[in-house]
Structures are given as structure tokens and as C-alpha cells.
Amino acid sequence: MNVKYYRNSQEIKLKNNISMYNLYGNEYKMGYDYGYFNKENINIQNLYEKLCDSIKKKKFNEIDFNYIQRKTNNWINKLDKNEHIDFIKGMSKSLNINFKKILFVIIYFEIFGYYCSIINTNDNGKNLNLRILDSNKIICKITKQFKLPLNIINFNDKYISIKYYLMANHHTLISNKINYAVKSHYRNNLINILDNEYPILFQIFKLYKNSNSIDQFEKKIIDSSLNEKMHILSYDKNKMNLINLHNQKISEKKNSGKLYISDYSKIIDYYYKLPKNKLNTLDNFFELNEILPTRCRLFSVINDINNSDIYVNNFIEKNEFVKINLKNSSNDNLEWNQEDVNKLLEIAEEETRKENTKCKYYLYSILFFMLISYYILV
DSSP, X not given: OEEEEETTEEEEEOSTTEEEEEEOSSHHHHHHHHHHHTTTTOOHHHHHHHHHHHIIIIISOXXXXXXXXXXXXXXXHHHTTOGGGHHHHHHHHHHTSOHHHHHHHHHHHHHXXXXXXXXXXXXXXXXXXXXXXXXXXXXXXXXXXXXXXXXXXEETTTEEEEEXXXXXXXXXXEESSOEEEEEEOTTOOHHHHHTSSSOHHHHHHHXXXXXSSHHHHHHHHHHSOOOSSEEEEEEOSSOEEEEETTTTEEEEEESSEEEEEETTHHHHHHHHHSGGGOSOOHHHHHHHHHHSOOTTEEEEEXXXXXXXXXXXXXXXXXXXXXXXXXXXXXXXXXXXXXXXXXXXXXXXXXXXXXXXXXXXXXXHHHHHHHHHHHHHHO
């Protein structure tokens, strides 16, 4: 375990290339702090070039790629005026990289598509969600090659995003009010995807942040004009809904029982027909995680809502779950103690002292040059 502090933010490096971040402040400041912690992690330019090369050679032809670039440029120019990418602009400032390059990487990862499993159950006093994120061989290879860390990001204690660094943004969100997981289709219609006003995951996330309840979030999604073959499973402690984005309607709505969407639904159907699996337990979810095919798996997350626990498995690094309690944003060995608090206060005071010193030097410099200019003119 390795803990770092910067201003009032915190990075906790767990095992299996999993990192947790507790970020506080406005979007720009949180992005800046996140970039600060990741300065030495990934060469974004190399990652960008690898993605472009993979898209041209293994996914589409040169003509398609040029069309994707033009459309992505249009998106980015629009997003430049949108406060919802202030986080990325903060990152770019901290990393000293043009924010457009970061956005290109994030959007290009979405072009490849994902196929996943999302399973929600709410019965026998248990409320559990299993989210498995699968992709394809190209994405798995890039993730391994660049050793992209799996990030658990706590934003102002309001919501938590689980994603890889610069990849799978806004696919998996957890909070006390609204939770959601997105299931994309591996063979998406490229024209439909690029026909949206903005990248679709950015729009879903914007609707999520502007919603105060699961019903409000679902209404905003249904009323939107988003166009893609995608499902969103949203849930809280009392209900779970499956939204079909392509048809702009709620496919299923339940207050109890089981609700799931998966490319391996037949396996899940058979599993739950077995008598021993009628109960709703964590063991069922751990077992399902092992049973479902793993040939292109990236990560799995089990959300135990009632106990505020999540179990995170960075499969591409190691098939092992790490337990994290969301009440203190830590696992069993990461509780905040007075020593941690004192250390954080010391760092905050030191940063404030440095900023004050910079301001003093700046003012002294201005006064000095004003005096020199005065004597020269006189």
C-alpha cells in the first residue's frame, strides 16, 4: 500500500495495479490533482499513436479513420465550450498536455466498442450488482502494453467512477442516490455513434450529474435524443430499471428479484435455474464472475449496496477481488487515522506557504521593475 497526498486530495495505490483517488474541489481542481498523481504513469502521446494505428490497421480503413478524426474534431471543438470537461482541462494543465489530445484518447477507446454483463438482484434483504467489463483483443493488448491502472475515483464524496486511466470513462458510476452501468454493443453502428451531438458517454454522465433521483435520471435519458445500441442499468436500494437507449424506452422495471443484460444471458439464465442458486448472495456473484467467459475481460465490480462495500477485480492484471468500504473510501487497512490527517494538514500548509511566497516574489518583482523604469525615465 502506498498513500500520497496533494493539497486536500489523496491517492491510494492498492494491489493488482488498482489505485483509488479521493478528489475534492471544483471540476478543474480535481482534474489537476488527478493529473498530478499520474504525471509519471503513462506516455499519452505514445498511447494516442498506438490507438490511431490500431484503428486504421485493425478496425477501419484509412477513409473511415479520416471521417472519425473529422467528427471527433467537431466534438472536441464543441466540448471546449462545455464546463463538463473542466476536469480534463485541469488534467491537461497538470500534465502539460493539450486537453484535445487527452479527449482524442478517451473518445478513440470508445470506437472499439465493449461487450459486458450487468446483473442486479434485490431480494432476501440483499441488494447487489455485478458489473463485468469486457472488450476485444486490441483493447486488452493496449491495456496490458501500457499497464493502464484501474482507477476508483471518489469525486467530492458525491459519486464514484470505476474506470481505467483514460479508458471506459463514465461506464460505471456509484453513489448513495443513483447507480448505473452501461452495456455497449461490440459491433456498434459507427454512423449512429458519430451522429450524436457529443460523445454519448459524456452526455449520459452530464444527465447523471444533473439528476437528484433515479426516476429523474431515467426521464432525462428517455427524453434525450441519444442514438446508439446501448443499455443502461440504473438502480438504487429500492428499484432497478433497464433502459434501452436505441428504442428510448425502459425495457424492464423491477422493485425486487433479478434484472440483467449480458452477451452471455443464456449462461446466466441456466445458472439461476439451478436450485442452489435461488438465493441472492455474494457467493452467487463471485461464482458467476468465474463462470462467465473471460477471453477479453478487463475488470469486474460487485457493489454490495446495503453494506457500502465494493469488490474490485482488475482481471487483466490478476483475477482477484479487492474489497473497499465506501463509507471511509478505504479497505480494511486504509482507515484514516490522526497521523494521516496531520500529514494532510502539513502538506496543505506547505502548499499555502509556497503560494504565498510566490505571490510575494511576484509583487516584489513588479515593484523592482517599476522603480527601475522610474529612474530610467527620470
